[in-house]
Amino acid sequence: MEVIIWLIPISLFLGGLGLIAFIWSVRTNQYDDPQGNSQRILSDQWDEHPKP
Amino acid sequence: MGQAVSISACPACSAAPLAEETAQRALSDAQITLSLPGIHCAACMDTVEQALMGQPGVRQARVNLTLKRAQVQAEPAVTAADLIPAVQAAGYEVHELDAGTIAATATDRAGRDLLMRLAVAGFASMNVMLLSVSVWSGAEDATRDLFHWISAAITLPAIGFCAQPFFRNAFSALKVGRLNMDVPISLAILLALVTSLWETMLSGEHAYFDAALTLTFFLLAGRYLDHRTRAVARSAAEELTALELPRATVLRDGQEQQLPISEVVLGDLILVRPGARSPVDGEITEGHSELDRSLLTGETLPVPAAPGQPISAGEVNLTGPLTLRATAVGRDSSLHRMADLVAIAESGRSRYTPLADRAAKLYAPGVHILSALAFLGWLAWTGDFRLALNIAAAVLIITCPCALGLAVPAVTTAASGRLFRRGMLIKHETALERLSAVDTVVFDKTGTLTAGTPTPVNLEALTEADRALALALAHGSSHPLSVALTGAISGDAAPVTDLREVPGFGTEAQLNGETVRLGRAAWLGAEPGAQTATWLQRGQGTPVEIRFTDSLRPGAAQAVADLKAQGIRVLLLSGDSAGAVGDLARTLGIDEWQAGALPGDKAARIAALQEQGHSVLMVGDGLNDTAALTSADVSISPASALDAARVASDIVLLGGDLTPIPGALTTASRATRRIRENFRIATLYNVIAVPLAVAGLCSPLIAALAMSASSVTVSLNALRLR
Incomplete structure (x- = not known):
């Protein structure tokens, strides 16, 4: 059972990472145009051209 | 090292000072928002963005497909008028949006705030639930205490952040001496926290940390749904307003x-x-x-x-x-x-008490009394303060209006989504509930039942030559009657010369050495009739009358027929002349009509109907309808209506078609039925779980099960509406 000493902090940390990532994505307006984002992957225009 | 990198021509670093410069310049840049109703795919977005970027002075252009808008950042001198032709040349319909009006909805702060709280509550409740499951499945002694302490460490800050909206609402309600749904919610959350913390300190068996968090999570989900629905409607309504540029x-x-x-x-x-x-x-x-x-x-x-x-x-x-x-x-x-x-004017909206508030009025005192009685009863019976408080908390948590909090928003979201797809924008939160009670519909005529565009009615009575001449003369003006004539007359125009418009009177031209005219009765020396008409005259001959009638809005006849079939009383109140109103009423089969009604008359008639116990829906578009729209129980205006009328109404019809109105009444009454069903489901769960809680048999596991099961059932019941 000693292993839970490690498992609990690790699970909280990983969950926390997910939470922080979600909050970051909300703060940077990434949900403003869900329809547009799903269409943009079909576009030939890149924001930055891939390196050769 | 930073130095070395910048010398080695790293593009990012050498661009950094440039970026700063751009940022400073951006402050004075023109921000232009364009509405693009026609875009629908990746190719559209590319084409529009490229067309905009190709214009001189444009720094950045980004299309938002969800909102069907383009946001352009350009040099201060650039105006929307410079950009619109480029987009039109690319083949897309485009309108300028007023930046001031649109800015208010650009960032939905309240929605984002709720979403963050929802995410934190979800994260915390999942983790605490994991620990609670271990406790329920048999963790004991030191392990159980450790798990309870970890749960407390997660729950306390999470509740402090997530439940703020409920605490704030409850506090403001209590301050003015009222009870709303948030009071029992806040009390349940706080009491659950206090007893759980106390139990944890004393190494007790039961802690309700998971219940407090799941409660908050479900309730926030309800709030967020509610907010989303209204935010979508509000931003669409504001876009309509922003399309009318307040310029002179x-x-x-x-x-x-x-x-x-x-x-x-x-x-x-x-x-x-x-x-x-x-x-x-x-x-x-x-x-x-x-x-x-x-x-x-x-x-x-x-x-x-x-x-x-x-x-x-x-x-x-x-x-x-x-x-x-x-x-x-x-x-x-x-x-x-x-x-x-x-x-x-006293509005129909403010007189109405939403179903949720009525439920809360019955519910909140009942819950508090029940919980207090359980506490006092157990205290008197056993004399154990700790046990009595635990049971009181369990009763409050079990009865917490979690399903009630979801009951209304889940249904209104589903119903509003359904109506939105049919072209109706539900602007007000209780509009659906009020719509479901409607038994009388009052229509305005001009611009509501009619399209506001005239059509000629007696062209057959004219000679071939007169028709050709009228067509030729009508080409000389953009007056609505002339436009209607050019649309209605087929064939060749007469070969007139020197065609010119006499503003305010009509058009005149030369034909075979004679002056020919098309225009107002007074100008041609004719006797004007009651109906909309224009007159045609050759030289000094007798003027010929061309009469017009206002064409019906698409779906008007269908809508009126459907409403009557549903057993709803239909009235027509108009400010127009008796002849025009009577004709229309006969065409549509409306028996009760009134012509020449002033704005005050319309509102008074609606008030009279309400006095007789009727629930009135007003459909109107003009400034003269605004008072009536406000005083009616619920109101609808078409998108073509004046801004003031749209603001005064609860629902905006986006298309030109009136046919969705009868369907909306049906959807609204079905939605209200679902809301009532949801209340009953929530009550049923309480009827089963409350005796257990009062008897002291309710463990945190049963509380969690009852709460989740009732919330999920209520949401699924609401989804049946789609």
């Missing part, structure tokens, strides 16, 4: 300037072009024309305009350019005075 063409020092209406001052000379709406109250100083006052009064007959005559804001100039001197601007103009009248 002002003549100052002999120069024409485009100014925002707020900068127009008394005595300014303002130019109103044909087809434009007058932005202010004024007096005509120059020009002859005709005015369409239908949005203000409901009259369909255009009124002649000549120098010296007053003109009100909102009237549409039809034929010749007019110059006016502003006599009242902004707040003082008749448009605004009318809007103020509406603000004073």
Whole structure:
């Protein structure tokens, strides 16, 4: 059972990472145009051209 | 090392100072928002973005497909008028949106705030639930205490952040001595926290940390759904407003300037072009024309305009350019005075108590009394304060209106989504509930049941030659009657020469050495009738009358027939003349109608109907309808309505079609039935779980199960509406 000493902090940390990532994505307006984002992957225009 | 990198020409680093410069410049840049109703795919987005980026001075252009808008950042000198032709050339419909109006909805702060709290509550409740499951499946002694302490460490800060909206609402309700749904919610959350913390300190068996968090999570989900639904409707409604640019063409020092209406001052000379709406109250100083006052009064007959005559804001100039001197601007103009009248009128909205509030009124005191009785009973029975408090907390958690909090938003979200797909925008939160009670519908005529575009009715009575001549003369003007004639007459036009428009009167030309004219009765020396008409004259011959009727809006006949089939009483109240109103009422089969109604008459008639116990839906579009729209129990206006009318109404019809109205009534009554069902489901769960809680048999596991099961059932029941 000693292993839970490690498992609990690790699970909280990983969950926390997910939470922080979600909050970051909300703060940077990434949900403003869900329809547009799903269409943009079909576009030939890149924001930055891939390196050769 | 940073130095070395920048010398080695790292593109990011050498660009950094440039980026700073751009950021400073961006402050003074023009921000232009364009509406693009026609875009729908990746290719559309690319084409529009490229067309915009190709314009000189444009720094950045980004299309938002969800909102169907483009946001352009450009040099200060660039205006929307420079960009619109480029997008139109690319083949897309485009309109400018007023930046001030749209900015309010650009970032949805409240929605984002709720979403964050929802995410934190979800994260915390999942982790605490994991620990609680271990406790329920048999963790004991030190392990159980450790798990409880970890749960407490997660729960306390999470609740402190997530449950703030409930605490705030509950506090403001208690401050004015009222009870709302948030009071039992806050009390349950707080009491659960306090008893759980106490139990944890004493190494007790039961802790309700998971219950407090799941409660918060479900309730926040309900709040967020509710907010989303209204935010979508609100931003669509504001886009309609933003499409009407509040600008005026002002003549100052002999120069024409485009100014925002707020900068127009008394005595300014303002130019109103044909087809434009007058932005202010004024007096005509120059020009002859005709005015369409239908949005203000409901009259369909255009009124002649000549120098010296007053003109009100909102009237549409039809034929010749007019110059006016502003006599009242902004707040003082008749448009605004009318809007103020509406603000004073007691609105149908404020008289209505939402179902959720009525439920809360019954529910909140009951819950508190029950919980207090359980506490006192157990205290008297056992004398154990700790046990009594635990049971009181369990009762509050079990009865917490979690399902009730979801019952209304889940249903309104599903119903609003359904109506939105049919072209109806539900602006007000209780609009659906009020709509479901409607048994009487009052229609306005001009612009609501009719499309506001005239169609000629007696063309067959004219000779072939007269029709050809009328067509030729109609080409000379953009007056609505002329446009209707060019659309209705097929065949070749007569070979006229010297075609010219006489603003405010009509058009004249030469044919075979004779002067031929098409225009107002008075101009041609004819006797004007009651109906909208134009007259045709050859030389000094007898004028020939061409009569017009206002064409029906698509779906009007269908909507009225469907409403009557549902057993709903239909009335027609119009400011127009008796002849026109009577004709329309007969065509549509409306038995009760009233012509020549002033704005006050309409509102009074609605008040009279309400006094008889009827629940009234008003459908109208004009300024003369705003008071009626406000006083009715619920109101609908078409998207083509005047801004003031749209603001006053609960629901906006986006398409030109009226057929969704009867369907909306059905959807609304089904939605209300679902809401009531949901209340019953939530109550049923309570009836089963409350005796357990009062008897002290309720463990945190049972509380968690009851709460989740009732919330999920309620949401699924709401989804049946889709």
